[in-house]
Ligand code: SF4
């Protein structure tokens with residue numbers, strides 16, 4: 392449902408409406424040479440005219456001088472840190488004077504957060520994180536509390552980076568689900584579409600004008616052109632059988648020669664959910680916090696089981712990453728774990744490209 396048109400000069404009214412409803416707004420801002428999500432209080436803080444140039448192992452920003460706020464693809468962050476925190480305490484234990492130990496849950500956070508500028512690939516990744524953290528046998532209370540308090544303002548992607556391949560995974564560039572509002576950015580403003588009841592209530596506060604047929608056509612054309620401009624792709628959406636039939640393929644040795652086992656790819660990946668747990672005791676020894684920390688299948692400790700590190704070398708760690716992400720994820724969640732955001736390609740220090748590795752092992756091209 393198209394709700395109407397918001398001129399760019401009135402973008403602040405969206406932030407004001409969210410602030411009035413009790414949300415902290417988080418949106419794209421330029422920091423340390425990248426577009427990252429940070430607290431947003433004024434529309435002028437948005438990255439007006441910024442464009443990202445991405446390639447394997449490379450991410451650069453440039454100023455184009457155009458008036459748009461969202462003419463970039465994605466930065467290193469997705470929604471993952473806002474729902475699955477990189478480090479968070481889950482419970483604490485305390486020893487009293489008689490030596491008795493008591494455990495107490497640390498309450499999940501309750502902050503209401505509005506995230507502005509969310510891309511279709513990241514909404515698809517959030518759906519997968521929802522499946523993992525809150526739709527299993529037991530919902531993770533920390534994840535669920537953060538997720539419940541989110542309102543999501545998507546922006547259809549019209550400027551994909553060279554590393555993007557969401558068309559080939561079926562996850563973009565148009566946001567089709569799980570948003571509260573979705574914006575189409577045009578030269579003079581935004582088509583605003585509500586996707587939920589909170590989104591409709593928000594849109595009602597924005598005094599939108601009626602969108603013209605020309606504006607709707609221009610928005611649809613831009614998304615279509617954005618999809619056509621993507622050239623990178625995975626060989627198929629179903630690579631499970633091909634990957635498991637090639638567990639001894641020589642390409643695993645080849646990629647292991649290049650891979651640093653640094654784990655950057657898993658940190659930036661919006662769907663990776665592995666974590667480790669640790670105790671953080673006080674020096675006095677009377678309190679301890681139990682922490683959950685992001686982990687990676689590229690670390691030594693990740694495959695340590697009872698006196699043995701199962702994946703002791705980079706070859707088996709990279710193989711684990713790819714065969715899980717593109718293979719056994721189908722068994723767990725009914726689809727691949729890749730949404731085509733391209734982050735693991737741009738933020739890999741040696742420029743390893745998941746689409747090239749998948750094609751080399753499974754057959755098929757990476758550019759089309
Ligand atoms: S595997 Fe790479 S391209 Fe796919 S979702 Fe993760 S970071 Fe994005």
Ligand code: SF4
Pocket residue numbers: 649650651652653654655656657689738739740741742743
């Ligand atoms: S593929 Fe790249 S980012 Fe991932 S662990 Fe290897 S070197 Fe690091």
